[in-house]
Amino acid sequence: MVKFHDIDLKIENDIQVKKDDALIVVDMQYDFLSGGSLAVEGGNLIIDGINDLIDIFGDGIVVLSQDWHPQDHLSFASNHSGKNPGDEFSSKDGAIGPILWPDHCIQNTHGARFHENLNTKLIKKVIQKGTNPKIDSYSAFLENDKKTETGLKDYLNSNNIKKIYISGLALDYCCYNTAMDGLDFGYKTYFIIDLTRGVDLPPGNIVNSLKNMINKGINFAIKNSFNFK
Numbered sequence: 001m002v003k004f005h006d007i008d009l010k011i012e013n014d015i016q017v018k019k020d021d022a023l024i025v026v027d028m029q030y031d032f033l034s035g036g037s038l039a040v041e042g043g044n045l046i047i048d049g050i051n052d053l054i055d056i057f058g059d060g061i062v063v064l065s066q067d068w069h070p071q072d073h074l075s076f077a078s079n080h081s082g083k084n085p086g087d088e089f090s091s092k093d094g095a096i097g098p099i100l101w102p103d104h105c106i107q108n109t110h111g112a113r114f115h116e117n118l119n120t121k122l123i124k125k126v127i128q129k130g131t132n133p134k135i136d137s138y139s140a141f142l143e144n145d146k147k148t149e150t151g152l153k154d155y156l157n158s159n160n161i162k163k164i165y166i167s168g169l170a171l172d173y174c175c176y177n178t179a180m181d182g183l184d185f186g187y188k189t190y191f192i193i194d195l196t197r198g199v200d201l202p203p204g205n206i207v208n209s210l211k212n213m214i215n216k217g218i219n220f221a222i223k224n225s226f227n228f229k
C-alpha cells in the first residue's frame with residue numbers, strides 16, 4: 001500500500017516486463033513542464049524515472065503521446081471571446097471542456113516538443129492528439145468525442161500488447177483518460193503513480209480521478225515495482 005493524496009493505493013510489486021507489455025508516456029512536452037504555458041507542478045521531477053523505465057523496456061514497445069494542437073484549437077481560452085484559462089466551458093458534444101486552457105502545445109513550436117532530457121532514442125511510436133481544432137483529446141486512445149481513435153489501439157494490437165503501463169502528464173487529465181480508455185479497450189492497465197503529476201483543476205480532481213480508477217479496476221504501481229535486474 002502507498003498513501004497518495006490520502007488515498008490508500010494497493011501497489012503491485014516485482015513486475016517483470018514481458019513482450020506483450022507496453023509503456024505509454026503521456027505528453028512529456030515543454031509546455032507541460034517547468035516554464036511552459038501549462039506547466040504541471042513537479043513534472044520535471046518524473047523525467048529521470050521515466051527514462052529508467054524506458055531503459056527497462058529496451059527494444060520493447062514504448063509509445064509517447066504528444067499533444068499537438070493547431071493555433072485555432074477551441075480548447076484554448078484565447079479562441080473564445082471574454083474567456084480566461086481555467087474558465088468552465090463545455091461544448092454540447094463534450095468534445096471541448098470541462099474547462100478552457102491557456103494556449104499550449106501548438107504544432108511545430110518549442111512548447112510542443114518533448115523535453116530534451118527525455119530519452120527518445122529508442123522510441124518507435126509517437127501518437128499525436130488534439131489536431132482537430134474542434135475536438136480536444138485528453139486520452140491517448142480516443143479524442144474527447146469518444147469516437148475518433150488516435151491510432152494507439154491499432155498500434156498496440158498489431159504488436160500483440162495485452163498490458164499497458166501509464167506514466168506522464170497530467171495525472172488527472174491525459175493520463176487518467178488514457179488509463180480509463182485502455183481498460184475499456186481490454187488491456188490490463190497499470191497507473192505508475194510516482195511517475196505522473198496532476199494539475200488538480202478544479203480542486204479535488206486528482207482525488208476524484210484516483211477514486212474513479214480504483215472503482216474501475218485499474219491497477220497501480222510505482223517505479224520500484226519494476227524488477228530492474
Ligand SMILES: [Zn+2]
Nearest residue numbers: 067075105130
Ligand atoms: Zn491540449
